[in-house]
Amino acid sequence: MGAIADFLGGPDVVIAIVKVVVAFAALLVATLLTIWFERKVIADMQARIGPNRWGPFGVLQTVADGIKLFFKEDVRPRYADRWTYGLAPVMAAVPSFLAFAVIPFGDHVTVGGERVDFIVSDLNIGVLFFLAAGSIGVYGVVLAGWASGSKYPLLGGIRSSAQLISYEIALGLSLVPIVLVTNSLSTVDIVAAQAGSVGNVDLFDGTFLQGVSELFEVIPNWYIWSQWPAFLLFMIAGIAETNRAPFDLPEAETELIAGFHTEYSGIRFALFFLGEYIHVVVISAMAVTLFFGGWNGPIVDEFLPWIWPVGWFLVKTIAFVYLFIWLRATLPRLRYDRLMWLGWKRLIPASLLWIMVTAVVNVNPEGVDEQTLRSIRLAVFGALFLLVLFVVAKGDPRLKQVVTPERPRSRRAQKQGVKSGSS
Amino acid sequence: MPEGYFGSYVTIGVFAVVGLVLVFGTLALTRLLRPNVPTRAKTLTYESGIDPIGTGWAQANVRYYVFALLFVIFDVEAVFLFPWATVFEDLGTQAFVEMVIFIGVLALALLYAIKKRVLEWL
Amino acid sequence: MADTYLQVIFWAFFALMAIAGIRVVTTRNVIHAALYLVATLLGAASMYVLLYAEFVAWVQVLVYVGAVVVLMLFGLMLTRAPIGSANFDNNQRLVGAVCAGLLFAVTSFIMVGAFEGQEIDFTGTEGTKVQSIGEAIFSIYVLPFEIVSVLLLAALVGAVVISRRDEGRVDS
Numbered sequence A: 001m002g003a004i005a006d007f008l009g010g011p012d013v014v015i016a017i018v019k020v021v022v023a024f025a026a027l028l029v030a031t032l033l034t035i036w037f038e039r040k041v042i043a044d045m046q047a048r049i050g051p052n053r054w055g056p057f058g059v060l061q062t063v064a065d066g067i068k069l070f071f072k073e074d075v076r077p078r079y080a081d082r083w084t085y086g087l088a089p090v091m092a093a094v095p096s097f098l099a100f101a102v103i104p105f106g107d108h109v110t111v112g113g114e115r116v117d118f119i120v121s122d123l124n125i126g127v128l129f130f131l132a133a134g135s136i137g138v139y140g141v142v143l144a145g146w147a148s149g150s151k152y153p154l155l156g157g158i159r160s161s162a163q164l165i166s167y168e169i170a171l172g173l174s175l176v177p178i179v180l181v182t183n184s185l186s187t188v189d190i191v192a193a194q195a196g197s198v199g200n201v202d203l204f205d206g207t208f209l210q211g212v213s214e215l216f217e218v219i220p221n222w223y224i225w226s227q228w229p230a231f232l233l234f235m236i237a238g239i240a241e242t243n244r245a246p247f248d249l250p251e252a253e254t255e256l257i258a259g260f261h262t263e264y265s266g267i268r269f270a271l272f273f274l275g276e277y278i279h280v281v282v283i284s285a286m287a288v289t290l291f292f293g294g295w296n297g298p299i300v301d302e303f304l305p306w307i308w309p310v311g312w313f314l315v316k317t318i319a320f321v322y323l324f325i326w327l328r329a330t331l332p333r334l335r336y337d338r339l340m341w342l343g344w345k346r347l348i349p350a351s352l353l354w355i356m357v358t359a360v361v362n363v364n365p366e367g368v369d370e371q372t373l374r375s376i377r378l379a380v381f382g383a384l385f386l387l388v389l390f391v392v393a394k395g396d397p398r399l400k401q402v403v404t405p406e407r408p409r410s411r412r413a414q415k416q417g418v419k420s421g422s423s
Numbered sequence B: 001m002p003e004g005y006f007g008s009y010v011t012i013g014v015f016a017v018v019g020l021v022l023v024f025g026t027l028a029l030t031r032l033l034r035p036n037v038p039t040r041a042k043t044l045t046y047e048s049g050i051d052p053i054g055t056g057w058a059q060a061n062v063r064y065y066v067f068a069l070l071f072v073i074f075d076v077e078a079v080f081l082f083p084w085a086t087v088f089e090d091l092g093t094q095a096f097v098e099m100v101i102f103i104g105v106l107a108l109a110l111l112y113a114i115k116k117r118v119l120e121w122l
Numbered sequence C: 001m002a003d004t005y006l007q008v009i010f011w012a013f014f015a016l017m018a019i020a021g022i023r024v025v026t027t028r029n030v031i032h033a034a035l036y037l038v039a040t041l042l043g044a045a046s047m048y049v050l051l052y053a054e055f056v057a058w059v060q061v062l063v064y065v066g067a068v069v070v071l072m073l074f075g076l077m078l079t080r081a082p083i084g085s086a087n088f089d090n091n092q093r094l095v096g097a098v099c100a101g102l103l104f105a106v107t108s109f110i111m112v113g114a115f116e117g118q119e120i121d122f123t124g125t126e127g128t129k130v131q132s133i134g135e136a137i138f139s140i141y142v143l144p145f146e147i148v149s150v151l152l153l154a155a156l157v158g159a160v161v162i163s164r165r166d167e168g169r170v171d172s
Helices: A003-009 A012-045 A061-071 A083-100 A128-149 A153-183 A187-190 A212-215 A224-241 A266-291 A309-331 A338-362 A372-394 A411-422 B004-031 B063-091 B094-117 C003-024 C031-052 C055-080 C093-115 C130-140 C142-163
Strands: A108-111 A114-117
Touching: A003 A012, A012 A061, A012 A083, A012 A114, A012 A309, A012 B004, A061 A266, A061 B004, A061 C130, A083 A128, A083 A266, A083 B004, A083 C031, A114 C031, A128 A187, A128 C031, A128 C055, A153 A187, A153 A224, A153 A338, A153 A411, A153 B063, A153 C003, A153 C055, A187 A266, A187 A411, A212 B094, A224 A309, A224 A338, A224 A372, A266 A309, A266 C130, A338 A372, A338 B063, A338 B094, A372 C031, B004 C130, B063 C055, B063 C130, B094 C130, B094 C142, C031 C055
Parallel strands: none
Antiparallel strands: A108 A114
């Protein structure tokens, strides 16, 4: 067993520490910038100016806020459970960090003969690690709700954790089709499988649509084309996992004050926020990794060839962070029963169905050649896409219908009402 | 890149330790720098500005518990899907049929829960 | 020399698990007990990692830490569980200790007997592949796997039956 000994003795340990430090610095800066970006973008969408005092375009506003929270008194409510109360914000912030460890944010670079991959740790079960880190994140919410010794946080905590666990299943199931087409749980393998262009589609060969075939040579081979339903499921579940609009029920200020973190102030409150924004960045980065080719990009120049993939990765991730912000500025909050309806009656059945569809399409019956299979798969996906476009264009009548909440009567009274009405 | 299996986990361990040190370090540092003047009114439980009534415990709907139970069941299901997905290409039709039965039974379970109206909130 | 590091890591996690395990049964606060249980389970996950079983390790985190203990916490938060001062402990610690000791002895005996001196090769640079686990489940252990789905179905039906509102009374 020399692996650890070699590891601790060699130059690897320096590389590992440098990577860890760089990853943390990058995440913290990303958080600061994301908060500023969000405030600026939402201000712009609401025809305001947004932060503009500290630094150019107010970019240092978050730093100022952070310093303020740093020096604020940390008020602990009297009935709080001291130990658990202190632990909750840590449990909210650290798992969000951890999930970033398996995201490849660039290709590799050779420094002094040592190959350095742009990923903190390429685990063979990276996708599972990402899910496991997310599942630990639930503890931050549950413990904060319980430990505060207060009613609103308790209700908010229970409500929020029920939401998190409901959407966690959909999140996990939405990753299965990707694993199925890649045959690997490693994020590095998933990115590698998306390199290059779609290419080599002979569906239209010999017809007047010859040009379409050539078009496929320039389309990047990302999973989004074939796996867009999985992407939609992943994005919806991912946004719900970050507790952000339109799934920000845990913090519904009009009914629950601030949900599970009502009783938190000062630096502990800041830690909850840090966790939330890092989660946004990590979910965005994961969406890029799984569905948009990760660090793959159309141009890699001779000049500093390692910096281009990092750049492509950043551009794509920022686009997704923008999507998060855009949704927050646009969509109203879901009602709780609609949230559960969406999670359990739509997302979970839909993701199970999509796993089955992907499996059907990818089954390799003997005696059929590769090219025909590719064409059939493309045709199936195309037909599905058109079908969904049609449904969306037509509109689901159930979505348009105004749902009035039932009066909070007991079921007994309802049943009797129905009975007397019908007889 | 640290080589091998243990190398990758040592890196993960270092990552986790650095994260914890960072968070706890910040907490310890602020403890030195921030004021700490707890008064009775300040440490009172927040209840929209009025004096709190009763204990900090509030009755929540027991239906939350059903969702947690269902979550455990479907979490176990999801865990089985991952190894299946990795060997799907090798085992092909056989693995496909096995998983159709597995998912079929669990889809039946979900359908049962829907029909018995436990997934309805109001 | 080389595997000293492994030994150190193993004993560190062993100590963590032992202390947390003892605290689970000695703490007076049930929520704290649940958290010590989380620490014990995370320790077990690290043990799996040390045994090259990374898939099992993360499944352990995902299912036990992420789901089963969360379910327990839900139960504690929804009921007015005796927290802190209340003495929910009874005077059967001795009986409990004897039972736990017996259980431990029987389990260890069976486990040692079952593996009969098989040893893990700690020189490998790769963990157990998920693919080999998948192949084992889907070609050798097919029947147990399908039974798991029926078991889960039974669990769900049980959960639904227990939690349903009592509708029988309405029909009078």
